Amino acid sequence: MKEGFRQSMAWLHTWSGLLVCWILLLVFCAGTASYYRNEITLWMQPELHGAAASKVTTEAAATAAQQAMQERAQGAPRWFISLPGERTPATQLGWSKPSKPGEKKRGRRGNFHSEMADPATGDVLSKPRETRGGEFLYRLHFDLHYMSAIWGRWIVGFCAMFMLVSIISGIVTHKRIFKDLFTFRPKKGQRSWLDAHNVTAVLALPYHLMITYTGLVTLMFLYMPSGATAAYKGDQDTFFAEAFPGGSNDRKVSGVAAPLTPFAPLVRQAEQHWGGTVERISVNHPGDANAVITLSRAAGRDMSSKQPSMDFDGVSGKLLSTNGDELPGASATHGVMYGLHIAHFGGPLLRALFFLSGLAGCAMVATGALLWAVKARQKQAKALAAGKRPSFGLRLVEALNIGSIAGIPIAFGAYFWANRLLTVRMENRPQEEIACFFGAWALAAIVAQLRPSRAMWRTQLAAGAFLFCALPMLNVFTTQSHLGVTLFMGQGPASVAAFDLVVLVLGMGLAYAAYKLKPVPAKAVKTAAATKPVISTMEAA
Amino acid sequence: MTDVLANFMVFALCYAGLSCLCLAMDRHYADLHGRGAEPPPQLRRRLQWGGWLALAIGLAWAMHLAGFGYGLVSWVGSLTGCGLLLIWLLPYAPQQAMRLARFIGAAALLAAVLLAVL
Numbered sequence: 001m002k003e004g005f006r007q008s009m010a011w012l013h014t015w016s017g018l019l020v021c022w023i024l025l026l027v028f029c030a031g032t033a034s035y036y037r038n039e040i041t042l043w044m045q046p047e048l049h050g051a052a053a054s055k056v057t058t059e060a061a062a063t064a065a066q067q068a069m070q071e072r073a074q075g076a077p078r079w080f081i082s083l084p085g086e087r088t089p090a091t092q093l094g095w096s097k098p099s100k101p102g103e104k105k106r107g108r109r110g111n112f113h114s115e116m117a118d119p120a121t122g123d124v125l126s127k128p129r130e131t132r133g134g135e136f137l138y139r140l141h142f143d144l145h146y147m148s149a150i151w152g153r154w155i156v157g158f159c160a161m162f163m164l165v166s167i168i169s170g171i172v173t174h175k176r177i178f179k180d181l182f183t184f185r186p187k188k189g190q191r192s193w194l195d196a197h198n199v200t201a202v203l204a205l206p207y208h209l210m211i212t213y214t215g216l217v218t219l220m221f222l223y224m225p226s227g228a229t230a231a232y233k234g235d236q237d238t239f240f241a242e243a244f245p246g247g248s249n250d251r252k253v254s255g256v257a258a259p260l261t262p263f264a265p266l267v268r269q270a271e272q273h274w275g276g277t278v279e280r281i282s283v284n285h286p287g288d289a290n291a292v293i294t295l296s297r298a299a300g301r302d303m304s305s306k307q308p309s310m311d312f313d314g315v316s317g318k319l320l321s322t323n324g325d326e327l328p329g330a331s332a333t334h335g336v337m338y339g340l341h342i343a344h345f346g347g348p349l350l351r352a353l354f355f356l357s358g359l360a361g362c363a364m365v366a367t368g369a370l371l372w373a374v375k376a377r378q379k380q381a382k383a384l385a386a387g388k389r390p391s392f393g394l395r396l397v398e399a400l401n402i403g404s405i406a407g408i409p410i411a412f413g414a415y416f417w418a419n420r421l422l423t424v425r426m427e428n429r430p431q432e433e434i435a436c437f438f439g440a441w442a443l444a445a446i447v448a449q450l451r452p453s454r455a456m457w458r459t460q461l462a463a464g465a466f467l468f469c470a471l472p473m474l475n476v477f478t479t480q481s482h483l484g485v486t487l488f489m490g491q492g493p494a495s496v497a498a499f500d501l502v503v504l505v506l507g508m509g510l511a512y513a514a515y516k517l518k519p520v521p522a523k524a525v526k527t528a529a530a531t532k533p534v535i536s537t538m539e540a541a
Numbered sequence: 542m543t544d545v546l547a548n549f550m551v552f553a554l555c556y557a558g559l560s561c562l563c564l565a566m567d568r569h570y571a572d573l574h575g576r577g578a579e580p581p582p583q584l585r586r587r588l589q590w591g592g593w594l595a596l597a598i599g600l601a602w603a604m605h606l607a608g609f610g611y612g613l614v615s616w617v618g619s620l621t622g623c624g625l626l627l628i629w630l631l632p633y634a635p636q637q638a639m640r641l642a643r644f645i646g647a648a649a650l651l652a653a654v655l656l657a658v659l
Contacts (some may be wrong), residue, residue, distance in 0.1 A: 182563045184628045206617045210569040303610050340614070349548055349609070353618030360625065 005283065006173060013169040016373065018397070020159040021369040022404040027114070027156055028365055031211075032358030032451050034134065035343060035351055039089040041133030044419045048128050049481040051090045051118055051491055052295065053392045058083050058277050063265040065091050065281070068122030068463060070260070073113075077253075079283040081184065083119075085298055090116040090125055131419055132430045136437075142219070146433065150222070157223050164212045171203060177202060182390040187317035188304050197367040200360045207357035208364070214341035256289040261317040266293060270310050289315055295422040299344035304335035366405045371397050399452035403445030406460035409510055413467025414440030416503070420478040454517060460512035468507025472500040543659055546652045549552030551603045551616060554650035556623040558595030561588045563627065572635045596620075615623070 015451060044050060056064075065081045073079060076095035079118070084091055094114040116125045132139075139145075171177065181202060184195045201208065207441025211419065232239040267278050279298035287289045297307045308324035327335060337346055341355045376394045379383070384390060390398070418436035422429060441482035444460055473480035483500050486492035563569045565588035570580045580588065599619070604612030630638035 179566070182559075182566070182628055182631060184632055186632050199625070199628050203628070207621060209595075305613075336610075345611075346614075350615050350618065353615065353622055356625070357618060357621050360621065422588075521621055526567045 006175070009169040009172040012200075013166055013173050016162045016169065017166040017368050018372050020162045020398050021365050023155065023159050024163055025362060025365045025369070025404050026408060027141055027159065028362045029412070030137045032193065032355060032362060034138040034141050035355045036356065036495075036499070037134030039134070039136045039499055040137065041135060041498050042089060042493065043499040044131045044416070045128035046479040046481055048089050048116065048127055049479070051116075051125055051497055055117045058271070059264045061091055062267045062278070064282060065093060065117065065121035066260070066263045067126075068117055069093060069095070069286070075437065076501070077285060081118055081281040081285055083277075083279055083281070083347065085277065085279060087495070089119075091119045091122070093117050093154065102351035104387055115329075129424045130429045131421075131433060133530060135413075136430070139337075140529050142215075145438070153219055153222055159511075160212055160215050164216070167205075167208055171205075172238070174198060174202070180384070181391040190371070193367055193371045193374055197364060197371055200364040200367060204357045204364070205359040207354075208361055208362070210340055210393045211358075215335040217337045218341055243334075251284065251290045251292055253285050253288050254290040257287055258289040258291070258315045260286050260291060260314055261293070261312075262294070263338060266295060266310075266317055269319070273310065274301065274308060279307070279337060283314060286314065291315060293317075299339075301345075303339040303345045304332065304499075305342060306331070306335035366401075369397070369401050369405065373401055374500060377528050391488075395452060399449045401444075401458055402448035402452055402456055403441075406457060407441050407444035407448065409464035409506075410444045410460060410467060411437045411441035413464055413471070416471055417467060417474065420474050458514050460519040461510050461517065465507050465511035467515055468503045468510060471503045471507070475500060543656060546656055546659075547602075547606055550625060550652045550656070551599050551606070551619050551650050552600065553645045553652065554595045554599030554618070555619045556627065557642050557646035557649060558599060559620070559623055559627055560591045560639060560646075561592030561595065563592075563631070564639065564642075565589045565592065569631065569635075573639060595649075606634065 006351040022096055024029045061082070061083045065323050066084070069079050073093070073095040075098045077098060078096045079314075080092075080094040082088065082094075092114065093116075094112060097111045097113055098337070117123060117127065118125055142156050143149040144155060174180075178196060180195070184192075184199050216223065226244075231472050240446035262509075263281060267281075270278050277298045277300075278295045280294075280296040282296075284294075293314050294309055295312070295313045296309040299305070299307060304327070306324055306327060308322065310322050311320040312318065313320055330365045334444060343351060346354065373394065376397070377390070380390060380394065389395075415433055415437040418433045422432055424438075426432060437455060444463075448456055448460065472483050477485065481492045481496050486494070486500070543573045564573070565580060567579050571578050600612070600616045603616040603619070606612060607615060627638060627642075630641070
């Protein structure tokens with residue numbers, strides 16, 4: 001019976017894993033990159049690299065921001081200010097434009113103006129190139145793309161559910177989880193792939209379980225609405241208002257003009273109260289007697305994703321209310337789970353560990369997918385040796401493996417290349433960058449379907465390796481903040497230097513994989529010839 | 542400086558601890574000392590005790606540094622990182638992996654002394 005149970009679990013593990021592995025790999029790659037979403041965005045806006053070097057206190061930045069807003073955002077009903085922090089270089093100023101009477105409402109985004117300002121002076125920074133930066137990768141992680149967000153979330157949630165099934169059935173199947181804990185035997189074919197799959201899965205198991213489970217929790221109100229629907233009798237608004245409490249922002253305009261109190265003392269008071277820094281300041285009805293100033297804390301004080309906020313009277317500066325200092329149990333639990341998933345709380349070291357574990361997750365999914373193909377090939381070894389062609393399923397899986405495992409790095413590389421090579425003032429620039437991402441990926445995936453061979457593996461891995469390794473070089477020609485400046489002259493934002501170094505290391509990893517696939521001598525010439533056109537099309541993209 | 546030392550100690554203890562536990566296993570002991578070699582029972586017991594002790598101290602130290610939740614998360618993360626490094630080194634350079642463990646264990650002791658002094 002025991003053997004039977006294990007075997008059925010092995011079956012479940014194999015198929016639940018295989019079915020979703022390609023989308024999961026995309027989700028894992030994008031999610032892992034999202035740990036550095038701010039850094040990626042900064043890297044993709046070289047115009048801001050200069051501002052990143054200057055450091056000012058939150059109080060000084062708040063004062064400068066207030067001055068800038070008073071000059072530039074006259075008459076706006078709402079202000080939004082994001083102060084610079086460890087991971088964001090510039091102050092972000094935003095305001096909704098006053099709607100003219102008789103004008104049609106233009107939706108939420110249409111009336112909104114946003115700009116980047118120097119944290120010390122409040123001056124507008126030279127407008128950086130438009131890009132979605134790391135935000136695109138973050139959205140891709142759970143919304144996918146080219147479809148409505150809700151559909152994307154359902155698909156990702158479905159895959160995550162299968163992932164959870166896979167992990168648990170995998171634990172049951174893995175007979176010697178402790179005996180084989182440190183075992184990796186390279187150069188032994190299927191054995192090695194299995195070892196690599198086990199090692200990346202078991203060593204980062206706490207991470208994999210946590211990230212999959214908390215991932216489902218982040219969107220649980222979408223996947224499992226019944227509890228809330230039953231308890232609140234379908235009244236979603238009340239539920240969300242109670243689950244995610246806001247503050248006393250509902251004061252109406254009085255029509256009496258009154259000057260806004262300075263931000264700096266409020267910032268000091270809030271920071272003393274929390275023992276953490278202020279990240280966001282929003283003002284309702286600035287310049288009115290009923291103005292309300294809301295300060296929100298920056299992440300990093302505790303694990304929860306829910307950051308407390310404080311409301312102040314905009315004229316007298318009196319504290320109106322504090323929100324989220326003491327969360328009820330369920331809400332606090334949700335906050336911590338969400339927080340663990342997005343890992344905004346961690347310092348650089350902890351974030352690096354999350355990133356590493358994320359990479360282990362990518363490797364686990366990739367080796368799992370490869371393992372299926374290796375095993376299937378073994379089963380068909382006799383037929384293949386007799387000159388028969390691989391079965392349809394095997395061919396399909398192998399092609400999908402190339403298209404995703406080697407193709408996704410190509411897509412990432414193309415995205416970053418596009419950011420540097422597209423003309424800076426291009427119309428719809430963010431969309432064009434994203435089109436490059438999917439264009440390059442689609443090309444890789446289609447070419448892989450046409451000829452899923454060892455040479456194709458090598459070609460695509462080499463293309464990905466080239467795109468990644470050459471990025472720091474490309475920076476030399478297209479920016480003022482390349483490694484020569486950021487690292488060797490020690491001037492520039494460390495995160496930009498780190499980005500260059502990390503892509504270089506990842507690229508070298510891909511290059512090593514391509515090197516390991518070196519063909520038997522007779523084919524060598526052919527492969528080298530095949531590599532070039534693919535790379536040049538990537539460059540063009 | 543003390544920050545770096547303190548964080549380094551979590552890593553060092555994790556790596557040293559995992560290496561001890563690894564070396565206490567027949568297969569990996571044989572990797573180092575030739576095929577068929579088994580650790581003498583006394584040594585095995587010492588390695589196991591030492592390994593678990595190092596991991597436990599690492600956890601306690603991480604929690605002391607950053608509180609229960611943070612400490613736990615960073616300890617688990619360090620375990621993953623150190624484990625991957627150890628497993629990667631083992632098949633290619635087993636002697637160096639163990640030398641690194643000895644070195645890093647000594648460095649952890651040194652770091653502890655330094656931290657006590659500073």
